[in-house]
Amino acid sequence: MNNDFRHFNIEENQKIIALAPMAGFTDSAFRQICRKNGADLVYSEMVSARGTVEDQKFTDGGKSLGFSRFLDAERPILVQIFGNEPVIMAEAAKIICEKYNPEGIDINMGCPARKVVANDYGSSLLKDPQLAAEIVRQVKASIGDRILSVKTRLGWENNNEILTFAPKMEAAGADMIAIHGRTRKQEFSGEVDWEMIGQVKKLLKIPVLANGGIKNWQDIDRCLEISGADGVLIGQAAVGRPWIFDEYKQQKSIELSFEETCEIAFEHIELYHNYSKFFNELKKHLLAYFKGFPNCSELRRDIAMSESFEEFKEVLEGFRAKI
């Protein structure tokens, strides 16, 4: 199944430009914004497999299950789960599929956060390929014909660990693999090795998505060229600039005016308001939208200090009156 994205309604051989999973950022509102601005596929924030299974006892769903919820407008979507117990992971995946029917389930095998690694979740699975493969096998068997994807890194310590790890995930039944071109040791900084992703691509039949270090739409072209990957995952560069997906598709930079930026920020607020009233959660997105405007440090300071949507609107009105 090389380059077969029919599950995602994407043409054969079209590169897939996806929104990467980011805990605390890629919630329903942001995923909708990214889909509207050209993302072909979105990933949910990571969802605890154990939490999902335990949430079954709550009639209203509980917190972990809440993270898996999405709207049709977000499709195609992969719900990402984390954990390390194959039976629990498979059960969680089944619950999510039965309840929400995403196009697929992604398994987090890349998160380097101390809290995650201390529990042997996320990138820790790179150290135990046998367990990782068992998770893939059991989750795959529990989700029908949906896509089972794996998101991982080049290795725990060394860049080339992925050359043996990825084929094992493929053999265990993974339909797709997304690779952040750094090791766990590098966390989020240091050089990204897109060439190593290219070596993995040559070894596998399943689609390979490259991730890490894409800062603008031109980088997408460079990353695809160097890695030969079937697509990319964009994380941080989409925050404050979700139109990066359209920029790549149109092969040109899109510079929004202050008014156009206000429009997208208000649209984001409206989508977010449909399910949450916690302004502080959204503030990081709003701050990011207004990065880079001339003389905007005062504006950003005032946004950072605002404590409600009303205060945010007042700040923008005040800035608008001055320009």
Ligand SMILES: Cc1cc2nc3c(=O)[nH]c(=O)nc-3n(C[C@H](O)[C@H](O)[C@H](O)COP(=O)(O)O)c2cc1C
């Ligand atoms: C704030 C933040 C939260 C993240 N949360 C997740 C997550 O929940 N699951 C995951 O697989 N990766 C997560 N990542 C990693 C990203 O998906 C991505 O691999 C990484 O940011 C590199 O891509 P980028 O350079 O395009 O941002 C997170 C990254 C950041 C910065």
